[in-house]
Amino acid sequence: MGMSKWIGVASLALAVTACGGEKKQEAAAAEEAPATLAAGLYEVSAEVTQLASTDKTTPATKLKQGDKQVVKACVAADGKPAPELMAEAGDKCEIKNSYIRYGRMSAQMSCSRDGHVGYVMPAMMGSYSADGFEGEINTLTYFNEDGDYRMTQKVTAKRVGDCPAGGAAKTS
Numbered sequence: 001m002g003m004s005k006w007i008g009v010a011s012l013a014l015a016v017t018a019c020g021g022e023k024k025q026e027a028a029a030a031e032e033a034p035a036t037l038a039a040g041l042y043e044v045s046a047e048v049t050q051l052a053s054t055d056k057t058t059p060a061t062k063l064k065q066g067d068k069q070v071v072k073a074c075v076a077a078d079g080k081p082a083p084e085l086m087a088e089a090g091d092k093c094e095i096k097n098s099y100i101r102y103g104r105m106s107a108q109m110s111c112s113r114d115g116h117v118g119y120v121m122p123a124m125m126g127s128y129s130a131d132g133f134e135g136e137i138n139t140l141t142y143f144n145e146d147g148d149y150r151m152t153q154k155v156t157a158k159r160v161g162d163c164p165a166g167g168a169a170k171t172s
Helices: 003-032
Strands: 040-053 068-075 092-101 104-113 116-129 132-143 149-161
Touching: 040 132, 092 116
Parallel strands: none
Antiparallel strands: 040 068, 040 149, 092 104, 104 116, 116 132, 132 149
16 A cells, blocks of 8 residues: 555544544533533623723723622523523623533523613623533624623523522622
């Protein structure tokens, strides 16, 4: 066999081995995390790790880099989190796309903010276990006026009990 054929065979063998390793990692992650996020009341701690203007004006947010906040909101019986768990206080949001399965979380939202025409678009990527979740929320804004910004928040959450009647979010 020529040298080029050996390289092709070796490359194929490495690719097959790599795929097997990824499947083992996915299977291990699936064993550790429940199939969906557990229903109940969650307390989310968020810290603004980055905040920058995208239009060279003052960002249209009350948050500043380094700010920390705590929010309590519910995850429904079907495993879907309330938008308040990932949104800035006061924003009106809905989750547009989400993937929450076997320990991995991804959720994209569309929000509106009083006093601003345009959109706030938070996207959360992270992981979860039986008792909480963690990850990053990256937010971009698209306002018709000044104030657009890009923000990153590090979030950690823990399940703290069952949802109260009404399940309203509490921010501190």
